Amino acid sequence: xxxxxxxxxxxxxxxxxxxxxxxxxxxxxxxxxxxxxxxxxxxxxxxxxxxxxxxxxxxxxxxxxxxxxxxxxxxxxxxxxxxxxxxxxxxxxxxxxxxxxxxxxxxxxxxxxxxxxxxxxxxxxxxxxxxxxxxxxxxxxxxxxxxxxxxxxxxxxxxxxxxxxxxxxxxxxxxxxxxxxxxxxxxxxxxxxxxxxxxxxxxxxxxxxxxxxxxxxxxxxxxxxxxxxxxxxxxxxxxxxxxxxxxxxxxxxxxxxxxxxxxxxxxxxxxxxxxxxxxxxxxxxxxxxxxxxxxxxxxxxxxxxxxxxxxxxxxxxxxxxxxxxxxxxxxxxxxxxxxxxxxxxxxxxxxxxxxxxxxxxxxxxxxxxxxxxxxxxxxxxxxxxxxxxxxxxxxxxxxxxxxxxxxxxxxxxxxxxxxxxxxxxxxxxxxxxxxxxxxxxxxxxxxxxxxxxxxxxxxxxxxxxxxxxxxxxxxxxxxxxxxxxxxxxxxxxxxxxxxxxxxxxxxxxxxxxxxxxxxxxxxxxxxxxxxxxxxxxxxxxxxxxxxxxxxxxx
RNA sequence: UGGGGCGUCGCCAAGCGGUAAGGCAACGGACUCUGACUCCGUCAUUCGGGUGUUCAAAUCACUUCGCCCCAGCCA
Numbered sequence: 275x276x277x278x279x280x281x282x283x284x285x286x287x288x289x290x291x292x293x294x295x296x297x298x299x300x301x302x303x304x305x306x307x308x309x310x311x312x313x314x315x316x317x318x319x320x321x322x323x324x325x326x327x328x329x330x331x332x333x334x335x336x337x338x339x340x341x342x343x344x345x346x347x348x349x350x351x352x353x354x355x356x357x358x359x360x361x362x363x364x365x366x367x368x369x370x371x372x373x374x375x376x377x378x379x380x381x382x383x384x385x386x387x388x389x390x391x392x393x394x395x396x397x398x399x400x401x402x403x404x405x406x407x408x409x410x411x412x413x414x415x416x417x418x419x420x421x422x423x424x425x426x427x428x429x430x431x432x433x434x435x436x437x438x439x440x441x442x443x444x445x446x447x448x449x450x451x452x453x454x455x456x457x458x459x460x461x462x463x464x465x466x467x468x469x470x471x472x473x474x475x476x477x478x479x480x481x482x483x484x485x486x487x488x489x490x491x492x493x494x495x496x497x498x499x500x501x502x503x504x505x506x507x508x509x510x511x512x513x514x515x516x517x518x519x520x521x522x523x524x525x526x527x528x529x530x531x532x533x534x535x536x537x538x539x540x541x542x543x544x545x546x547x548x549x550x551x552x553x554x555x556x557x558x559x560x561x562x563x564x565x566x567x568x569x570x571x572x573x574x575x576x577x578x579x580x581x582x583x584x585x586x587x588x589x590x591x592x593x594x595x596x597x598x599x600x601x602x603x604x605x606x607x608x609x610x611x612x613x614x615x616x617x618x619x620x621x622x623x624x625x626x627x628x629x630x631x632x633x634x635x636x637x638x639x640x641x642x643x644x645x646x647x648x649x650x651x652x653x654x655x656x657x658x659x660x661x662x663x664x665x666x667x668x669x670x671x672x673x674x675x676x677x678x679x680x681x682x683x684x685x686x687x688x689x690x691x692x693x694x695x696x697x698x699x700x701x702x703x704x705x706x707x708x709x710x711x712x713x714x715x716x717x718x719x720x721x722x723x724x725x726x727x728x729x730x731x732x733x734x735x736x737x738x739x740x741x742x743x744x745x746x747x748x749x750x751x752x753x754x755x756x757x758x759x760x761x762x763x764x765x766x767x768x769x770x771x772x773x774x775x776x777x778x779x780x781x782x783x784x785x786x787x788x789x790x791x792x793x794x795x796x797x798x799x800x801x802x803x804x805x806x807x808x809x810x811x812x813x814x815x816x817x818x819x820x821x822x823x824x825x826x827x828x
Numbered sequence: 829u830g831g832g833g834c835g836u837c838g839c840c841a842a843g844c845g846g847u848a849a850g851g852c853a854a855c856g857g858a859c860u861c862u863g864a865c866u867c868c869g870u871c872a873u874u875c876g877g878g879u880g881u882u883c884a885a886a887u888c889a890c891u892u893c894g895c896c897c898c899a900g901c902c903a
Contacts, residue, residue, distance in 0.1 A: 291844095314903090315903095316902085316903055318902090318903085348903065350902095350903080351902060351903070353902090354902080354903090406901090407900080407901050410900095410901075411899070411900085414899055415830095415899070416830085416899060417829075417830055417831075417898075417899065418829060418830045418831095419830085420830090421899085448901085449901065451901095452901050454901095461831085462830050462831040462832090463830090463831055463832070463898075464830090464831080464898055464899050465898065465899095467899085470900085470901050472901085473901035474901080475901080489901095491900090491901075491902085491903090492902070492903045493903095496903085512833070512834090512896080512897070513896090513897055513898080513903095514897095514903090515832060515833060515897070515898090516831080516832055516833090516897065516898045517898090518832090519832095539833085541834085541896095546839085552903095594840080594841090594850090594851055594852080595840060595841080595851090596840065596841050596842080596851095597841095598834095598840090598841070598842095599833070599834065600833095600834055600835065600840095600841090600896095601833095601834065601835090601895075601896055601897095602839085602840060602841090603839075603840085604839065604840055604852085605838085605839045605840075605852065605853070607839080607852060607853060608839075608840070608851075608852045608853085609852095610852090611851085611852055611853090612851095612852090614864090614865095618864080618865060619865095623862080625862090650862085650865090651865080680863090681863095682863060683863085691861055692861095693861060693862070694861075695861095697861095724861065725861095734861080736861090736862095736863075737860090737861045737862065737863095738862085739862070798862095798864090799862090800862045800864085
């Protein structure tokens with residue numbers, strides 16, 4: 275218990291525990307005890323809420339150890355990648371306020387990677403294999419049976435070198451040959467059975483153009499990229515556990531000096547009611563079911579942003595979820611809670627109705643301005659004014675023909691307070707031929723005006739929100755409460771899921787105040803649980819609104 | 829079935845041999861011009877099961893059951 279030059283921070287998860295132990299044993303003294311991590315997305319889609327965990331862990335480690343973090347695009351498969359995605363990824367990190375030390379690309383290492391591949395060949399650690407993809411699969415063996423060596427496994431170094439150079443030169447078509455690591459065809463770990471490390475693909479790369487027609491595989495490129503960058507901890511999700519021996523083999527054979535990067539795996543983030551596979555998300559975008567990757571219905575960070583989710587809420591959520599190795603599905607209620615919590619604290623308030631029911635005050639004439647606190651929790655943020663003309667929309671659920679027990683809102687003959695305005699009594703519920711209530715006729719009590727010191731004999735059981743018929747603005751927003759029980763939720767069928775999502779984007783009327791929203795500023799509508807951030811530079815999406823109004827004035 | 833992992837409250841999750849933190853959810857109650865918020869209170873004699881070691885185990889050992897991952901020229 276002697277030499278303790280470094281004071282170790284308190285570990286808040288098992289990864290940090292490991293790092294502390296390594297630091298304590300002096301493993302990183304050769305690099306000045308500098309911890310380096312990386313966040314390595316493949317630019318083949320937008321970042322989604324699942325990436326949040328990797329982000330949080332990596333940036334958390336970086337901050338805690340005053341280390342460095344690279345944002346590295348893991349772009350080794352040109353068929354799927356594009357600049358659009360690297361820009362989107364950068365934007366999402368910026369939105370979250372995460373600052374990385376440098377932006378790097380695996381594709382910038384292609385030359386270096388190629389040199390290491392040749393080194394492998396020269397040292398007998400790799401060979402060119404002519405087997406087809408099907409043949410490779412067939413000879414790989416099964417979970418219980420060992421694989422059989424490729425007939426090309428024992429090619430000479432010279433021949434391998436020649437062939438590999440020809441592969442690079444474009445002599446062979448796609449699939450004709452691959453470079454394989456020469457490890458162990460009978461390893462119980464299938465990943466070690468001579469994995470492919472280079473394939474031929476005559477596909478232009480979004481950054482390299484047609485400079486290359488052979489591309490390194492993840493299992494080869496990733497460990498080496500980590501090593502090149504001097505990454506100390508390569509944190510990834512559980513499904514790469516089986517790749518760890520290969521990760522270590524690749525680095526060892528490449529001959530990097532210690533300390534060499536260490537891969538540590540953690541459990542992915544799963545959330546109920548939220549599908550996160552890129553395949554699924556991309557399909558939604560490609561088929562035009564959503565407006566884009568940033569559609570507020572999407573679980574992408576860009577979508578969440580457009581939904582009005584504050585980045586801090588996301589941070590709190592992911593920190594609250596913790597880091598462990600046990601498979602976990604976090605209930606979306608936990609996310610909702612973090613969002614509501616943040617909104618409750620910081621969002622300005624506004625009223626809105628989703629499912630409007632017209633309420634007309636028969637004894638009211640003229641119009642007036644009512645003043646509200648912008649945020650009751652923080653009165654110092656100011657006030658807002660809403661016009662009131664005596665004709666308003668209220669939420670359909672706030673009126674009941676036959677009230678359930680303990681109902682606190684409007685009923686025929688009952689009274690309720692229109693928030694910030696007057697107490698009204700419902701005299702008549704106008705119904706159409708189908709018995710549906712189409713309008714409420716009410717009388718109001720002038721002396722009940724909000725803020726008035728005149729005593730008012732009338733008492734209201736409840737308070738409801740409203741928007742003025744003449745001045746209210748049409749709006750679109752999403753209800754973030756979990757309306758359906760988990761078991762009813764279509765978990766895998768994405769068409770059903772989309773229907774579900776569509777039903778949870780609501781259109782209705784809101785205070786005109788909302789239409790003036792600043793970009794990125796979420797609102798908590800007075801009925802807790804609703805919130806909305808206006809897209810398109812802070813303005814409501816008008817095309818949605820026009821059709822809305824039509825359907826309202828049926 | 830070969831290999832690699834994981835099992836602590838309905839959902840996450842601390843705990844690392846000294847007698848089960850916390851959050852979400854839920855449930856009571858107070859307050860309320862948001863049935864919200866806030867506030868107070870309740871919510872694992874038990875750590876997948878069993879057996880051992882120990883004065884003492886969720887923590888160690890053995891065993892058993894369950895779940896996840898791996899046979900892409902994806903990452």
